[in-house]
Amino acid sequence: MNIVHKQVLKKIKQYGKISQRQLSEVCGFSLGKVNQSIQFLQKQEYMDEEWNLTEKSLKLIDLYKPKKAIILAAGLGMRMVPINTEVPKALLTVKGETLIERLIHQLHEVNVYDITVVVGFMKEEFEFLIDEYNVKLVCNMDYAKKNNLHSLAKVGSDLINTYIIPCDIWCETNPFNACELYSWYMVKNQETDNTSVRLNKKYELVKTKLNEVGDTMIGISYISLDDAGFVAKRIYSMSSQREYEHCFWEDVLYVKDKMIVSPYVFNDAYEINTYEQLRDLDEDNEILNSDLMNIIKDTIGCEISKIMNIQPLKKGMTNRSFSFEVNSKRYIMRVPGEGTEKLINRKHEYDVYQAIKDENICDPVIYMNPENGYKITEYIHDAHACDSTDFSDVSKCMKKLRNFHNKKLVVNHTFEVFDELEKYESYWQGTPSIYRDYKATKAHIYELKEFVDAQPKEWGLSHIDSVPDNFLFSDDELYLIDWEYAGMQDQHIDIAMFAIYSLYDREDVEKLIDAYFDGQCKDLVRIKIYAYIAICGLLWSNWCEYKRNLGVEFGEYSLKQYRYAKEYYRIVKEALEERGMKLCTK
Template sequence: MNIVDKSVLKKIYQFGKMSQRQLSNVCGFSLGKVNQSIQFLQKEGYIDDNWTLTNKSQDLIEAYKPKKAIILAAGLGMRMVPINTEVPKALLKVKNETLIERLILQLHEVGVTDITVVVGFMKEEFEFLIDEYHVHLVCNMDYARKNNLCSLAKSHSDLVNTYIVPCDIWCESNPFHACELYSWYMIKEERTDNSSVRLNKKYELVKTKSDEDSDTMIGISYISFEDAPQIARRIYAMADKREYEHSFWEDALYEKDKMVVAPYVFNGAYEVNTYEQLRDLDEDNETLNSHLMHIISDTLHCDLSEIVNIYPLKKGMTNRSFSFEVNSKRYIMRVPGEGTDKLINRRHEYDVYQVIKDEHICDPVIYMNPDNGYKITEYIEDAHACDASYFADVSDCMKKLKSFHDKKLVVHHTFEVFDELEKYESYWQGTPSIYRDYKETKKHIYELKAFVDTQPKEWGLSHIDSVPDNFLFSKDSLYLIDWEYAGMQDQHMDIAMFAIYSLYDRNDVETLIDLYFDGECDDMVRIKIYAYIAICGLLWSNWCEYKRNLGVEFGEYSLKQYRYAKEYYRIVKEELEERGMCLCTK
């Protein structure tokens, strides 16, 4: 029995006897194929002459009957900006019904009550589903750095006769059925640039080439007992490999360039993955009245409907940001990320922007809230960040940094690096460091403090977060952006910050210092910068440990920062010993 035969049998189960032409229309197959299928089903004893299903069909239907469902609801929903900062997208209301509750009720209608919901972001918001619908909640705390392949693996399901359902789909009618006779993946006959699959003439789902049109991937799928072992093995094997951390679970469905499951064309499904998709589907939705959208509207004196082309930007280490257009002009809005209120004094940041606003240093800021850190800036067209491996870029950045330092601007607060180091550690709330030798490393860093305290300083407003990503090249300007940590400090610390964020080795560090000082850096100043590299390495390592406890991981970056603390302590010690000097070890 092939897919056409099973599809025809399923439609007969749903609708009973009808004309072959009607059956052709509801199945989507030619009249000739439907006629052949009817003959086959009668010959093989699945239906009688009146198209009544036989016991053989009933046994088949029972074998393939849906048993359970897994709803994937762990992600941040970054494309849902700006709403994703206020509510998980699964709990968005569309036409007065939350997305996830509508999906659960549709599953219940076809007898599927064994439902697992994989949660992560705002996981506590889903707790009510346990009592209301008797679902099982599974937590994926890697939601911020891994894709939904990881979420599906966290379910530990065998996937036998299982629906896999993304949480951000709204279906006009129920897409699920009590009768499922094969594994399928749902698509919509709607051309899109955001898909990688198309339905071919053989009624197969194949990967598209760069010049081909794609059908819209909806993401709902059914996995039957026949295909479940193979697909489950692939999912769990891929989830164990780092190379698949950013993979969608659908990647496990492909064998070469073709999906191993059949297509299910369902044109009544709508993805609710962006603010604008929600607005198109339910223009009277009260959720559209996001307070962030009202800030934009009030600042730019425009209607909410004039805010268009909303896109999330790459998630930063501290904030989430998104771009948008009003009257054909693009802007960026920054929204502080998890735990940011403990890390950054927004009033201090606001004060810094007041000092630099007329200095032609940073990107144009048109709104900033000193209480919560929301910020709107003009979008710099055709801009790129500094490439830390391209030293022509780095040279320009060091000139910009030196020019800013030479202004000797003043604010009324200081970035006290050791106070911050201790503060970040206190946020671990008694949890020991993940590094076994942390106490010894910290002791060494305080030895470096005793050293740098005796050294001359270039005191003035310092950027502190002077990393390559914060140097923005445009056609005719170079901007130094994102002044969240800025304060009074030895400005040579900014050089160290650039080095450690760039993950520079020793040779690159020497090149960087020479670029800043035009090759004329005093030896003791150079050693002081080495000390800052070690000190700031432990500072940001502690910062990463705090963010890690919030479920935000930074991979190699966090490990490298801790290595800087240890390695550059040793370098400073050796450099001083060569000069007959030593570190204070009290």
């Protein structure tokens, strides 16, 4: 029995005896193929002359009928900004019903009650589903680092007769059926270039080629007993390999650029992946008038409907930012991420932006909230960050930094490095450092404190986070952006910050210092900058340890910061001894 025979049998089970022309329309096959299938089904005794299904058919239908469903709802839903800052995407209400509850209701209609929901982001918001619908919740806490292949790996060992469903789909009519006779993957008959699959003339799902349009991927799939073992093995194999960390689960379905499952063309499904897709489907939805959209409306002076082309900006785990357009002009809105209130004083940041607003230093800020850190800036077009390996770029950045320092701007707060170092350590909540010699390293850093405290300072507003990524080149302009950590401090600390973020070796550190001072740096100032490299290395190492305890890994960066603390302590110690000076030890 081939796919055409199975589809015809399925539709006869669903609709009963209808005309062959109607059957052709609901199956999506030619009248000739439908006629051939009917003859086959009757000849093989799956149905009689009156199209009544035989015991043979009923046994087949029972063998392949849906047993369970897996709903994938772990992700951040970054493309759903600005709404996903307030509610997980699966719990968005569309036309009076949440997305996930509508899917659960539709599954119940075809007698599928064994439902597992894989959660991660805002996982607590889904707890009510256990009591309301008797679902099982499984947590995927790698949701921020890995794609949904790894969500499915949490529950995908038994996929026999199982629906796999993304949480962000709204189906006008029920896409599920009590009669499923084969594995399928759902697409919509709508051409798009934002896809990796197309339906070919052989009624197969194949990968699109470069710059080729394809069919809209809906993402709902059914895995029958015929393919469950193969798919489960592929999930296990691929999810255990680092190269597949950013893969979508659909990648397991491809063999030689063709899916092993059949297509299911369903045009009543709508993916709710962006704010604008939700607005198109349900323009009267109250959640469209979110606090963030109202801030944009009031700041720019426009109607919410004029806020277009909303795009998430993935930049680490600290903030959830997005860009948008109003009247063809582009902006960026920053929304601080969870836990940043422990790291950033937003009132202090606001005061910094007030101090620099007329100095032509940073990107144009048009809105800043000192309470929650929401910020809107004009978008810098055709910008690129400083390349720390290109000392032509670096020299321009150091000149920009020096010119800023020379202004000697003033705010009413200080960035106290050692206070911050202790604060980050306190966030470990008693968990010992992952470094065995941390206590000895920290003691050495405090020896450097006494040396630094005794040196002359260039006191003034310092950026603190003066890393290459925060220097943006655009046409003839150079901007220094992201002033979250800025405060009063010895401004030479900004040179150290640039060096350690760039992971510079000793030779590059010397070149950096010479670029800032035009080759005229005094010896003790140079040694003081070495000391700052060591001190700030431990500062950010402690910050990385705090983030690590939250499940965020920084790889080589965190290890390098700790190495800076140890190696530049030694460099300072040796440099002072060459001059007949010693660090004070306790």
